[in-house]
Amino acid sequence: xxxxxKCLTLFFLCSVLSCSSSKTTEQNDPTLLLFEQQANAxxxxxxxxxxxxDLSYEKISSxxxxxxxxxxxxxxxxxxxRQIVEKIVGHKAFIKGPHGQTLNFxxxxxxxxxxxxxxxxxxxxxxTLYAKKTFVKTFQDFYDAELRDYLRVYxxxxxxIKYNEDLKGIYLEHIKTFKKHxxxxxxxLSPAFEMHNDFYIFANDMQDDGYDVYEGYSCPSFWLRRxxxxxxxxxxxxxxxxxxxxxxxxxx
Numbered sequence: 001x002x003x004x005x006k007c008l009t010l011f012f013l014c015s016v017l018s019c020s021s022s023k024t025t026e027q028n029d030p031t032l033l034l035f036e037q038q039a040n041a042x043x044x045x046x047x048x049x050x051x052x053x054d055l056s057y058e059k060i061s062s063x064x065x066x067x068x069x070x071x072x073x074x075x076x077x078x079x080x081x082r083q084i085v086e087k088i089v090g091h092k093a094f095i096k097g098p099h100g101q102t103l104n105f106x107x108x109x110x111x112x113x114x115x116x117x118x119x120x121x122x123x124x125x126x127x128t129l130y131a132k133k134t135f136v137k138t139f140q141d142f143y144d145a146e147l148r149d150y151l152r153v154y155x156x157x158x159x160x161i162k163y164n165e166d167l168k169g170i171y172l173e174h175i176k177t178f179k180k181h182x183x184x185x186x187x188x189l190s191p192a193f194e195m196h197n198d199f200y201i202f203a204n205d206m207q208d209d210g211y212d213v214y215e216g217y218s219c220p221s222f223w224l225r226r227x228x229x230x231x232x233x234x235x236x237x238x239x240x241x242x243x244x245x246x247x248x249x250x251x252x
Contacts, residue, residue, distance in 0.1 A: 199217050
């Protein structure tokens with residue numbers, strides 16, 4: 001074996017060992033072990049959580065707790081709160097907005113602007129966890145029962161907003177109006193509610209396909225906010241990675 005062959009062989013072996021070591025290190029990341037433990041605890045205690053968590057309007061500011069994000073978050077945060085996920089990721093979730101220790105659902109003209117670094121690290125960590133077959137197998141039935149249809153609506157809402165770019169400007173105008181006329185809130189109105197007619201066709205298409213019509217109205221608002229804070233692509237990457245892991249037939 002000549003010197004060049006020896007060098008190439010050594011380089012190849014070092015590369016393999018380096019990749020193997022990196023993969024092992026990531027899979028043994030204590031923060032990922034924490035996430036896996038908390039996710040398993042969520043699944044294991046789900047019946048008790050759904051029975052005892054208070055989903056009254058006074059607690060979550062939603063009249064439809066079984067639909068959308070607020071009821072789900074109230075239940076999920078018993079084991080996977082924002083603070084726990086921030087600890088796992090190593091960065092704060094928001095860089096701007098009305099949220100403090102608890103999420104502020106009452107602000108009509110401001111919303112949380114997500115931290116791109118938080119999302120970058122979250123995507124990396126979740127991809128590592130999704131590569132762990134035992135985790136996916138353990139969590140699959142919970143995903144199917146509690147998250148599958150909801151995330152399918154989110155996925156379709158992303159494309160709806162992407163191909164209707166004018167909706168962002170309309171939404172921003174509604175926010176300006178509510179800033180000028182704060183008394184509108186007393187009438188039960190909000191910028192998101194004002195988008196009702198713009199989301200009507202999408203929401204009804206979702207209902208026709210067997211999904212929750214309320215989520216057909218609420219999911220597009222999420223993507224509008226992400227188009228404003230600049231994190232749409234990162235959330236879409238995280239969402240598609242999740243679907244590829246737990247629901248690959250849906251997007252192929």
